Amino acid sequence: MISLRIDGRLIKAEEGERVLQIAIREGIDIPHLCYHEAFEEPYGSCRLCIVELKEGGSSRITTSCTLMAREGMEIKTDTPEVIKHRKLLLELYLAQAPLSNNIKKLAERYGIKGTRFHKTLNLEDPLGGKCILCGLCIRACREIIKASAIGYIGRGEATRINTPFLEENPDCIGCGSCANICPTEAISFEDRDKRRIMRSWSNTQVNLKICKLCGHPFTPEPLWLKVKEKSTYTPSEEIEEVCPNCRIKIVSKRLVKPYSL
Amino acid sequence: MRVRSLDDLKAIAQRALEKLCGRRIRIAVGLATCGIATGAEEVYSAFLKGIESLKRDILLTKVGCIGYCREEPIVNVVIPGKALLLLSRVRPEDASEILKNLIDGDVPREKIVCRVKEWDHLLEKIHYGDGFTDVSLYEDTPFFKHQRKIVLRNAGIINPEDIEEYIAVGGYRSLYKALTEMTPEMVIEEVKRSGLRGRGGAGFPTGLKWEITAKSESDERYIICNADEGDPGAYMNRNEMESDPHSLIEGMIIGGYAIGAKEGIIYVRAEYPLAISRLQIAIEQSRRYGLLGENIFGTDFSFDIRIVKGAGAFVCGEETAMIASIEGETGRPRPRPPFPAEKGLWGKPTNINNVETWCNIPVIVYKGGEWFSKIGTKNNTGTKVFSLVGEVQRVGLVEVPLGTSLKRIVYDIGNGCPDGLKVKAVQIGGPSGGCIPEGLLDIPVDYESLKEVGSIMGSGGMVVMSERTSMVETAAFFVSFTSEESCGKCAPCREGLKQMLNILNKILMGKGSPSDLELLKELSETIKTTSLCGLGQTAPNPVLTTIKYFKEEYEELIKRYD
Structure with missing residues (x-):
């Protein structure tokens, strides 16, 4: 164990633990968009979690998600310098994602109502106006779901996120983890009839599994297969292809009906 | 043949020396990319045809580039026993005249740039001889006079596709010394003593970097050569690889030994096809001679090199992006540490x-760290190669000791701007560098002095700009470059540079306001401070330095709108 100071508070931590993680655990608020506890390695793309690090007589500004804790570190999360850069970054985000309410709310917390920068809205990009390219959706799809259905396209200011060649991608299992993890609610999909349509991902269509009892679609079929394959728990045949609602009915019936009868 | 001992090396050297300055006339055409672009291949063919029709035993060969780009195509000729002569702007139609003269022991005077009595390859000296005393000496020629060649010691003199010529001028003797007389620690110590700092631009002490890698706990280690040169107007590395690939390869083998790596990778941009092909030839030759591969010089040290071609992204010159690219990922930087x-x-x-x-x-390794540390200045030892380009009369690749003043390079070597124009500024360090105004050209070229004036050493691009250059346009040019080449991973670089270019274009269109200038500065500071990698951290430099030194040009454009 080592000890470091964040905003004056003495905190114990494991050596090498990332400072942002420590701060979150300790209830110290550092804004961040591209960090998520689901991932072991930090990504460092949003830059909002910058802090001032004082160590050995010198100080510098660095991102706390990538910063590994060392004995005697002194961290300040809201110096005027840090706030200044964070505000400017938020202005850049406001120009990039003018349609995102989450970005607006975050900016308002720092007293920013508008941006001095030119707003861009790429109407051809289904994520345009909301996506800030933090990469969480790509990482979730690749590292956690292991589907790698989406990725970055292009580079520099032309960067966007979608399926390869903007074509429907059969690798997508329709799990929606991308939409779930997105900090700016940029990703959308809808369930229509027996299909899930990933509107953000080149309208990739995924079949939905139909409940064998009530006939209603209840989950993307490839996701259902993946869970079945990965899970160590084998449900009884009776409930395996049944939607959650019908399952509840079956299980509750079982509970009220004693086995002996 | 497999080289196993120093005697083997010496035997090859003896044999190859005959090619460099033997009993035959030698004609060497400068066939690096710069020469080829000005028609050197046609010159080579014309000589070949001429020699065939003369039926004389004349050695025609290709060499790399000696750096005097303005005078290309450059051909050097050696008449046995006489000085080596550098001929400039040789055209195919000159070949027969030159050949005729050579046979008579002479050379057309108007083609001669200078003569070389003796060339110091540092590990070996080649004495050519006297003669042509009416022609100025290499060391008295303004373009070469202030230069000191260490990196380019062989460039333009030896055939880069012939390992034996490299061995003739002392090649692979340092490797022999390192493997047979030194421990890896001793090699690192020697590099540390030399004071050599990274020539990619950041200037981190090389020996220290080696030591850290060598001491990292691991069963495997790698070394990489960064040959992803991409700064606009910079082509030092291209010439180093095209003109003397074995020098790089030998350096890497020694590095592999010191660091404890078995594999080296040269990451070279695909836009350098000639450099790639010469490196491939050199690697194959080194393998054939047993200088790469298993049990080099019969020791238990084994090492090999492979080439990885870049796919055209500037950011892959950043080391973590380069590693990602070699691993088959998109070239995007990763957070450091680790x-x-x-x-x-x-x-x-x-x-x-x-x-x-x-x-x-x-x-x-051969001359010792001590010897090297005496060149240049105290904390900036050795030389640095610069590509002196832009509005300068003597365009070329120049190698000078660190600490040489910018004035010396721009005026004494480069002879200032053409057409009587005045020098306005010099842009150093590529798109991440800064524009240094004429008034500051007294500063010595070293890592610290350049940083002090808002620029960086960078890899060695040096663009001279005359009084007719708009500095705001220059800043916009470099920002458009970095904005396009930004990988797009982190927001300040991707979004910030895009907005910066917007503002600069607005000012250039005459629609800027004084607050835009403030916003530019503010934005620059945030991009510099918060970007993930070196690209973003340095990209605002052209804007910051032009605002600092040429603010009136911005104000002039803004005033027009008010």
Whole structure:
């Protein structure tokens, strides 16, 4: 164990633990968009979690998600310098994602109502106006779901996120983890009839599994297969292809009906 | 043949020396990319035809580039026993005249740039001879006079596709010395003593970097040569590889030995096809001669090199992006730490150095760190190659000791701007560098002085700009470059540079306001401070330095709108 100071508070931590993680655990608020506890390695793309690090007589500004804790570190999360850069970054985000309410709310917390920068809205990009390219959706799809259905396209200011060649991608299992993890609610999909349509991902269509009892679609079929394959728990045949609602009915019936009868 | 001992090396050297200055007339055409672009291949063919029709035993060969780009195509000729002569602007139609003269022991005077009595390859000296005393000496020629060649010691003199010529001028003797007389620690110590700093631009002490990588706990280590040169107007590395690939390879083998790596990778941009093909030839030759591969010089040290071609992204010159690219990922930088020295390629400790850094190594090992440290200044030892381009009369690749003043380079070597124009500024360090105004050209070229005036050493691009250049346009040009080449991973670089270019274009269109200038400065500071990698951290430099030194040009454009 080592000890470091964040905003004056003495905190114990494991050596090498990332400072942002420590701060979150300790209830110290550092804004961040591209960090998520689901991932072991930090990504460092949003830059909002910058802090001032004082160590050995010198100080510098660095991102706390990538910063590994060392004995005697002194961290300040809201110096005027840090706030200044964070505000400017938020202005850049406001120009990039003018349609995102989450970005607006975050900016308002720092007293920013508008941006001095030119707003861009790429109407051809289904994520345009909301996506800030933090990469969480790509990482979730690749590292956690292991589907790698989406990725970055292009580079520099032309960067966007979608399926390869903007074509429907059969690798997508329709799990929606991308939409779930997105900090700016940029990703959308809808369930229509027996299909899930990933509107953000080149309208990739995924079949939905139909409940064998009530006939209603209840989950993307490839996701259902993946869970079945990965899970160590084998449900009884009776409930395996049944939607959650019908399952509840079956299980509750079982509970009220004693086995002996 | 497999080289196993120093005697083997010496035997090859003896044989190859005959090619360099033997009993035959030698005609060597400068066939690096710059020469080829000005028609050197046609010149080579014309000589070939001429020699065939003369039926004389004349040795026609190709060499790399001696750096005097303005005078291309350059041909050098050696008449046995006489000085080597550098001929400039040779056209195919000149070949027969030159040949006729050579047979009579003479050379057309109007083609001669200078003569070389003796060439110091540092590990070996070649004495050509006297003669042509009416022609100025190499060391008295303004373009060459202030230069000192360490990295380019062989460039333009030896055939880069012939390992034997490299051996003739002392090649692979440093490797022999390192493997047979030195421990890896001793090699690192020697590099540390030399004071050599990374020539890719950041100037990190090379010996220290090696030591950190060597000491990182691991079963495997890698070394990488960064040959992804991409700054606009910079072509030092290209020439180093095209003209003397073995120097790089020998440097890397020594580095592999010192660091404890078995594999080296040269990451070279695909836009350098000639450099790639010469490197491939050189690697194959080294393997054939047993200088790469298993049990080099009969020791238990084994090492090999492979080439990885870049796919056209500037950011892959950044080391973590380069590692990602080699691993088959998109070239996007990764957060540091962990630094490559601890966790690099395939998660193993990795040492990355620029081409030029590696090329210095054989000299340091052979001549000693002490010798090297006396060149240049105290904390900036050795030389640096610059591509002197833009509005300058003597365009070319120049190698000068660190600490040489910018004035000396721009005026004494480059002879200032053409057409009687005045020099306005010099842009150093590529798109991440800064514009240094004429008034500050007294500063010495070293890592610290350049940083002090808002620029960086960078890899060695040096663009001279005359009084007719608009500095706001210059800043916009470099920002458009970095904005396009930004990988797009982190927001300040991707979004910030895009907005910066917007503002600059607005000002250039005459629609800027005084608050735009303030916003530019504010934005620059945030991009510099918060960007993930070196690209973003330095990209605002052209804007910051032009605002600092040429504010009136911005104000003039803004005033027009008010």
